[in-house]
Amino acid sequence: MTGPRTTLEEQARLYGGTVGDSVRRVTTVLRLSQAGVARTLGVSAPMLSQVVNGHRVKFGNPLAVQRLRSLLALADEVERGLPFEEVAARVELVAREDSTTLSRPEDAPDxxxxxxxxxxxxxxxxxxxxxxxxxxxxxxxxxxxxxxxxxxxxxxxxxxxxxxxxxxxxx
Incomplete structure (x- = not known):
């Protein structure tokens, strides 16, 4: 059985940090609840909680990972001065991201x-x-x-x- 420490280390290897750290950053900067983050990612609140707490290594859906990356990018924008009034609309756009956003355009630089x-x-x-x-x-x-x-x-x-x-x- 894999313990939470090993699971969190695997998350850090896969994602460059733990999902818990990413979600805490999103909830703090974007002022979202963890349930709100789960809705935006398209996962259940219990699933998000399991990943955040290290009881699961990763999300089963790569779209949830893409959306979390988008929320982190939005948090970066807020920290650089994006007016907070724009956050709700931008979070809604993240929630509507679909699988076509998972691949880089062919002309994107390596x-x-x-x-x-x-x-x-x-x-x-x-x-x-x-x-x-x-x-x-x-x-x-x-x-x-x-x-x-x-x-x-x-x-x-x-x-x-x-x-x-x-x-x-x-x-």
Whole structure:
């Protein structure tokens, strides 16, 4: 029998973090109840509770995962200044997402190509020393941005690939 700790570790491996952490972020930033999140994802409240509490590793429906990613992206927008008055309508749009949103358009760039372009751009506009200093300067206020500066400005392709895998749910 797999215990909650192992289940949560598997969630972190699959999703880049636990579902519980993601749902807590969504409920806090978007001011939704857990039942509201479940409705938006298209799963039952008990199912969501089981996944959040580590009694299940994942959702049976990939559409629920896509919708949770969309809610997290919406939370990012709210934190960047999206007027809160727009949240309810945007949550409704997330609830109506269907399976056609699960695949990337064929013309969407490969994330590894984008990573190479970002690395090239950072290295074209600043030296390694400048990028390290910039990362240090923003680390307290924006640790994720500092990580991007370090990984893509100073790191190699393997480090960039590993970072992309960790943040793929945000893309």
């Amino acid at each position: 994330p590894a190509v984008v990573a190479g372009a970002v690395a090239g751009l950072l290295r074209a506009v600043a030296s390694g020393r400048q990028l390290a200093a910039a990362a240090d300067a923003v680390a307290a206020q924006a640790p994720d941005l500092a990580e991007v500066l370090r990984v893509y400005g100073l790191g190699g392709p393997d480090e960039q690939r590993a970072h992309l895998e960790r943040v793929a749910h945000l893309l």
